[in-house]
Amino acid sequence: MKESDSQIFEKDAKDYLPVFNRYKIVLDHGEGAYLWDNNGKKYLDFLGGIAVNVLGHAYPPLVKAIADQAAKLIHTSNLYYTQPQADAAAKLVALSGLDKAFFGNSGAEANEGAIKIARKYAHKIDPEKSQIISAWHSFHGRTLATLTATGQPKYQEGVGPLPAGFDYVHFNDYEELEKLVTDKTAAVLLEPIQGEGGVHTPKDDYLKKVRALCDKHKALLIFDEIQCGIGRTGSFFAYEKYGVKPDIVTLAKGLAGGVPIGAFVVTDEVAKAFKPGDHGTTFGGNPLACAAANVVLDTVPKKEFLDNVAKVGSHFKEKLQSLQKKYPSYIKEVRGEGLILGMEINDNDHGRDIVNKAMEEGFIINCTAGNVLRFIPPLIVTEKEVDLLAECLGTILGEFATK
Numbered sequence: 001m002k003e004s005d006s007q008i009f010e011k012d013a014k015d016y017l018p019v020f021n022r023y024k025i026v027l028d029h030g031e032g033a034y035l036w037d038n039n040g041k042k043y044l045d046f047l048g049g050i051a052v053n054v055l056g057h058a059y060p061p062l063v064k065a066i067a068d069q070a071a072k073l074i075h076t077s078n079l080y081y082t083q084p085q086a087d088a089a090a091k092l093v094a095l096s097g098l099d100k101a102f103f104g105n106s107g108a109e110a111n112e113g114a115i116k117i118a119r120k121y122a123h124k125i126d127p128e129k130s131q132i133i134s135a136w137h138s139f140h141g142r143t144l145a146t147l148t149a150t151g152q153p154k155y156q157e158g159v160g161p162l163p164a165g166f167d168y169v170h171f172n173d174y175e176e177l178e179k180l181v182t183d184k185t186a187a188v189l190l191e192p193i194q195g196e197g198g199v200h201t202p203k204d205d206y207l208k209k210v211r212a213l214c215d216k217h218k219a220l221l222i223f224d225e226i227q228c229g230i231g232r233t234g235s236f237f238a239y240e241k242y243g244v245k246p247d248i249v250t251l252a253k254g255l256a257g258g259v260p261i262g263a264f265v266v267t268d269e270v271a272k273a274f275k276p277g278d279h280g281t282t283f284g285g286n287p288l289a290c291a292a293a294n295v296v297l298d299t300v301p302k303k304e305f306l307d308n309v310a311k312v313g314s315h316f317k318e319k320l321q322s323l324q325k326k327y328p329s330y331i332k333e334v335r336g337e338g339l340i341l342g343m344e345i346n347d348n349d350h351g352r353d354i355v356n357k358a359m360e361e362g363f364i365i366n367c368t369a370g371n372v373l374r375f376i377p378p379l380i381v382t383e384k385e386v387d388l389l390a391e392c393l394g395t396i397l398g399e400f401a402t403k
């Protein structure tokens with residue numbers, strides 16, 4: 001029997017570990033870029049399950065692939081081969097220009113695996129070559145190693161001792177990185193575009209210089225494309241945009257359109273660091289998740305699909321920039337590429353209120369890093385849908401700007 005919102009809130013308060021600051025709606029179903037709550041209210045979704053639902057909600061080919069695979073074989077141990085997994089790995093290798101893919105279940109697991117293989121690779125060069133450098137304001141996950149790599153102390157408080165050997169630099173500050181990297185550095189781990197930290201894009205040649213610095217010190221370059229990859233910038237991998245190839249790329253979120261999955265993809269050279277038995281997973285890359293991933297990997301990399309992301313994304317950015325022109329003292333900056341966009345507001349107190357107001361008006365948006373409205377919608381969102389949000393946002397921001 002379908003329960004009311006208040007019954008569900010009550011159950012949740014009693015039984016669910018309260019680690020999320022949730023918004024007070026119960027979501028029921030979706031279609032395309034739209035979601036409906038328990039009471040039939042419709043929302044235009046500009047969060048996409050935090051950059052996950054890349055093909056929108058209930059995309060028929062994805063639903064069919066999942067249903068067909070579930071009816072055949074949901075899971076088998078990784079002790080055996082399955083075609084969906086072999087296909088998904090082959091597609092990721094072809095798209096990335098790297099050589100070997102491994103599947104886990106989440107972004108944190110993908111980064112955990114990437115850090116582990118990087119350390120193992122470096123250890124063979126020099127047992128003391130273990131330093132991992134990441135960026136302040138990054139986000140890499142919630143396992144102990146990945147929350148340590150995450151350059152935000154609030155996620156690390158009270159859970160120490162943390163794994164050793166992690167250091168941090170400011171994103172886009174090449175000189176600071178140059179001072180820190182030595183022959184003892186195993187890897188530099190960066191999001192090409194920082195998502196959770198407030199949608200920060202790299203300066204023109206920053207990533208190229210980081211690549212050269214890593215090469216000089218035989219340190220691996222790991223790109224975390226868990227949020228900015230899978231077509232979000234208008235290229236399948238964000239790194240293609242910046243003309244820099246990493247040694248390892250990590251993916252998750254949108255990779256299977258909403259079915260849990262994570263992946264790290266490495267060069268042959270790095271792959272040699274792991275021998276059978278060095279890593280593993282029970283669920284990772286099971287046939288159900290990989291059948292879903294195969295739909296994403298057959299759809300998103302198509303030129304028309306990516307061109308459309310770039311086109312809708314630049315239309316969206318122009319709309320946000322015109323709001324900035326309208327409220328120049330309230331809106332500090334508009335940033336991002338394709339459909340990972342951020343609008344930084346000069347207001348640290350009302351981000352959540354703006355999100356709540358948008359929700360009342362039927363739009364799901366998000367505020368990250370305290371004062372950055374972040375837009376990471378399904379990649380199938382249209383310019384018309386963007387216009388609807390821009391109009392609503394204009395009214396809401398107008399109210400807050402004059403408060």
Ligand SMILES: Cc1ncc(COP(=O)(O)O)c(C=O)c1O
Nearest residue numbers: 106107108139140141226227252
């Ligand atoms: C860039 C990045 N890396 C890693 C993660 C962690 O992914 P997960 O929550 O699937 O473990 C996230 C999640 O937001 C992310 O944005």
